[in-house]
Amino acid sequence: MTAPALPSLARVYGTRARVELKEFFRQRESVVFTLAFPVILLLALGAVLDYDLGAGVDFPQYFMAGVITAGIVGASLQNLAIHIAGERSDGTLKSLAGTPMPASAYFAGKVVQVLAVAVATIALLLGVGVLVYGIDLPSGADWLTFAWVSVLGAAACTLLGIAVSTLCRNGRSASATVTPIALVLEFVSGVFLPFDQVPGWLQDVAAVLPVKWVAQGLRSVFLPDALAAQEPAGSWELGRVALVLGAWCVLGLVLCVLTFRWQDRDTR
Amino acid sequence: MVGDSRPRPGDPLDPDAAISVRGLVKRYGDRAAVDGLDLDIRRGEIFALLGPNGAGKTTTVEVLEGHRRRDGGEVRVLGVDPARGGRRWKAELGIVLQSGAGDSQLSVRELLEARAACYGDPRDPGEVLELVGLTEKAGARGRTLSGGQRRRLDVALGIVGRPRLLFLDEPTTGFDPEARRQFWSLIRSLRDLGTTMLLTTHYLDEAETLADRVGVIARGRLAEVAVPTALGGRGSAPAVVGWTEDGVRRTAETATPTAFVRDLAARFPGEVPDLTVGRPTLEDVYLKMIGGSGE
Numbered sequence: 039m040t041a042p043a044l045p046s047l048a049r050v051y052g053t054r055a056r057v058e059l060k061e062f063f064r065q066r067e068s069v070v071f072t073l074a075f076p077v078i079l080l081l082a083l084g085a086v087l088d089y090d091l092g093a094g095v096d097f098p099q100y101f102m103a104g105v106i107t108a109g110i111v112g113a114s115l116q117n118l119a120i121h122i123a124g125e126r127s128d129g130t131l132k133s134l135a136g137t138p139m140p141a142s143a144y145f146a147g148k149v150v151q152v153l154a155v156a157v158a159t160i161a162l163l164l165g166v167g168v169l170v171y172g173i174d175l176p177s178g179a180d181w182l183t184f185a186w187v188s189v190l191g192a193a194a195c196t197l198l199g200i201a202v203s204t205l206c207r208n209g210r211s212a213s214a215t216v217t218p219i220a221l222v223l224e225f226v227s228g229v230f231l232p233f234d235q236v237p238g239w240l241q242d243v244a245a246v247l248p249v250k251w252v253a254q255g256l257r258s259v260f261l262p263d264a265l266a267a268q269e270p271a272g273s274w275e276l277g278r279v280a281l282v283l284g285a286w287c288v289l290g291l292v293l294c295v296l297t298f299r300w301q302d303r304d305t306r
Numbered sequence: 307m308v309g310d311s312r313p314r315p316g317d318p319l320d321p322d323a324a325i326s327v328r329g330l331v332k333r334y335g336d337r338a339a340v341d342g343l344d345l346d347i348r349r350g351e352i353f354a355l356l357g358p359n360g361a362g363k364t365t366t367v368e369v370l371e372g373h374r375r376r377d378g379g380e381v382r383v384l385g386v387d388p389a390r391g392g393r394r395w396k397a398e399l400g401i402v403l404q405s406g407a408g409d410s411q412l413s414v415r416e417l418l419e420a421r422a423a424c425y426g427d428p429r430d431p432g433e434v435l436e437l438v439g440l441t442e443k444a445g446a447r448g449r450t451l452s453g454g455q456r457r458r459l460d461v462a463l464g465i466v467g468r469p470r471l472l473f474l475d476e477p478t479t480g481f482d483p484e485a486r487r488q489f490w491s492l493i494r495s496l497r498d499l500g501t502t503m504l505l506t507t508h509y510l511d512e513a514e515t516l517a518d519r520v521g522v523i524a525r526g527r528l529a530e531v532a533v534p535t536a537l538g539g540r541g542s543a544p545a546v547v548g549w550t551e552d553g554v555r556r557t558a559e560t561a562t563p564t565a566f567v568r569d570l571a572a573r574f575p576g577e578v579p580d581l582t583v584g585r586p587t588l589e590d591v592y593l594k595m596i597g598g599s600g601e
Contacts, residue, residue, distance in 0.1 A: 042426035044393055053423040057412065064411035064447075129405035136371055136401035137467070138393040139424040301373070 050139055054147030062117075062151050072117055073159050076109040077166055083230070084171055091232065093264040098171035102163070103256035104229040107191070109159035111220055111229075111249060114152045114192045118199030119206065119216040122148075127209030127302055135300040145200070152196050156188065173260070180259045183276065187255035190283040194248045197290025204297040223249050234268055241270060248286040255279040311519065312531045313344045319382050324349045324471050324502040325370060331378035332365050339365045341526035343379070352493070352503045354513035354534075357523035358596050363506050364475070366523065370504070371401050371473055384471055397425055400469030400501075402460050402477055410448030414440055414459055417448055418466055425467035437495070438462045439488060453480040461489070465496065472496065474505045478512060490516060510588045520588075524596050538591025550579040 062068055080101065087097045125131050134144060167173040176184050202219070206212040224230065226240045227250035236244065244250040258266070258274035266273050319326040325347040332340040340362040347353045357363040368374040369381060372388040372395075381388055386395045410417055415431060422428035435441045438458040443451065451459060457480060464472060474493075478486045486509075493503065493516055507513055513520050514534040521531040535541050545563035549556055549570060560566045563583050570578050586594075 044397060044426045045423060050424055053420050057416075057420050060416070061411050124409070128409050129403055130410075132373065133401070133403055133463070135373065136396065136399065136403070137421065137424050138397040140393060 044138055047140065047143070050143045051146045054139070054143045055150035058147040058151035059154055061121075062155060068117065068121070072112045072155060073109075073162060075112060076105045076159060077162055079108065079230075080105045080163060080166060081170065091265065092268075093262045095261060095265060096171075098167060099173045099260060100232065100257075102167050102173055102260045103253055104224075104231075106160055106163055106188075106256055107227070107229050107249060107253040108224055109163055110156050110188060110192050110252060111195055111224060113155035113159055114195035115199040115202065116216055116220045117155060118148060118152065118196060119202040120209075120212045122200060122203035123206035123212035123216075124209030126203065126299065131300045148200070149196060152192055156192050160188065176259045183255065184259045187252060187259070187279060187283075190280065190287070191248065191252035191255070194283050194286035194290055195252075197287060197294055198248070201290055201293035201297055204299060208302055223247060226250075227253055229253050232268070233270070245270075248283055251279045251282045255283075312521075312528055313346050315342065315344055317344070319380055320346045321382075321385070322349070323347060323382075324351075324384060325353075325504065326382045327366075327370070327379065328381075329379035330366065330369065330376055330381060332362070332369060332374065333377050338526055340369070340376075343523070343527055345521065345528055345531070347502065347504060349502050350497070350500055351518040352497055352505060352516050354505045354507060354517035354520045355523060356507070356510070356513055356520055356592060361523045361596070362526040363523050367473060367475060367504065367506060371399070372396070397467060398470045400464040400467055400472040402464035402472070402474045404475050404479070405460075413445050413447055414451070414462075415444040417459065418462055421463050422466045427468055429466050429468050431466060434462045434466050437465070437492060454482065454485050457481065458485075458489075461492070465501075469501065471502045471504070474503060474507075476507055477505070478507070478509065486512070510592055514588050522592060522595050529595050534588055537588060538586070538595055540586050540588070540591050543586050543591075546582075546584045548580070548582040548584070555580070 083101060084098045089097055091100050202216060206215050226236060226244045228236050254269065254274065255276060258276060315329060319328060323346040327343055327345040330340050330343040331338060343366060355363055365374065369376045370383050370388060372391045375389060384398050418431035418434060422431055435444055438461050440455065440458050440462060443455055461477060478489050481489060505516060517534055519531055520534050520537055522529045530537060544559045544561050547558050547560060547563055547566050567583065
């Protein structure tokens with residue numbers, strides 16, 4: 039008896055992508071938490087903070103880069119770390135591991151989910167920014183920078199999110215473990231306030247982590263070049279942004295391959 | 307076949323068996339959870355694996371499913387070493403875990419369709435829903451199902467790929483008696499389709515009614531394998547005959563209960579008052595076999 043041919047990888051990937059999109063967008067908590075949180079942050083801080091950063095830049099224009107960074111981190115690192123830990127705890131992952139679905143299809147589905155959520159979050163933030171605060175949208179080549187910084191940042195944070203999910207003891211504690219990590223990471227990376235107001239030694243810490251470089255790359259998109267002088271190096275350092283984020287992708291991938299598990303550690 | 311039907315240690319693997327295991331060892335730290343287990347499961351049979359918690363039952367099944375690496379011994383599942391089983395091999399298995407469907411936002415039908423899409427020749431999701439009695443819940447989200455419905459969904463997910471070998475890990479936990487009977491008839495209809503099944507359960511009546519053979523695992527080894535009626539020498543154990551004579555309850559232990567009852571019948575004009583003939587139940591012999599072992 040010859041076994042029937044297995045479905046093509048493309049078909050299985052497509053199925054997983056649809057599953058992941060439905061799982062995310064049908065869960066009200068995750069939609070509110072991930073999509074609406076950056077918007078609320080923009081509206082709340084935009085209403086409270088009002089200072090001139092020079093070169094005619096007001097706070098909302100400055101904050102756009104930070105809040106989009108928070109949106110990307112939320113869509114990738116926080117979303118994946120929390121939900122993969124949950125799927126590991128409730129048996130979803132073990133169940134999938136016992137099927138002919140290749141492991142790569144699971145991750146492909148997650149990547150599609152992250153991309154969709156990140157694009158939706160960014161579009162929402164740009165819309166609110168333009169309509170409420172009249173921010174200036176990027177122009178010309180800045181869109182290209184916007185795209186590659188976002189994609190590279192999301193990729194690094196996706197891989198880190200998968201790796202961090204393994205640190206969570208179980209699904210229930212995942213949110214409480216991951217959310218503070220992400221908030222602290224964003225805080226020291228100058229997401230919520232001008233980076234030059236972060237204490238020097240924290241700037242040094244942030245400089246070896248990926249989030250700071252996403253925010254810096256995005257500032258180059260939303261701010262006039264005159265403000266590059268306020269950056270630690272006195273320029274946007276886009277080459278270094280690409281280098282550091284690329285390095286985090288490699289490191290994140292290695293961590294994922296070394297640590298990923300289909301079951302909680304203490305079950306046996 | 308009646309008596310003990312375990313393979314002996316050192317026997318070669320059985321190439322015709324659905325599952326063939328020799329000398330399986332799995333350690334957690336210093337402790338051997340499975341310690342030299344030998345087992346053959348024939349194609350088309352329903353085999354029930356019994357054993358107390360901690361005896362190595364779940365570990366053994368997880369090694370067979372490919373979920374866990376072994377530390378020693380030889381294992382073939384459908385002719386393939388589970389440690390090297392690829393997608394094609396997994397497509398021949400169905401695995402019903404103790405917690406499988408998770409907390410999904412997808413509907414029952416969507417979950418089944420997504421699972422079916424992983425296989426080359428899946429069953430029709432609508433037919434599978436019919437088979438497990440979830441047709442009316444097809445549109446309900448996974449997370450809104452009751453415990454028993456969730457279990458039936460787990461079974462549906464396990465069989466939608468048309469497996470040749472089905473693992474069932476305590477499939478009826480949380481079922482009411484009616485749901486268990488329905489589930490049993492589902493299992494029998496799968497057997498009629500030629501599906502081999504390895505069942506682990508805590509319900510001895512379930513093992514007795516479903517299984518062609520039962521194996522009792524204790525301290526990481528198979529203590530015995532037999533048809534349910536013969537386990538622990540049940541079939542040939544002395545029977546206890548009870549009756550009432552002159553208003554007094556009488557009992558007698560006998561190796562030949564048929565002859566004994568015939569004699570008894572001859573002594574009474576009509577029915578023998580309050581006649582009972584008992585042999586050790588599966589539970590009696592099981593508890594005796596695992597006594598002092600396990601935990």
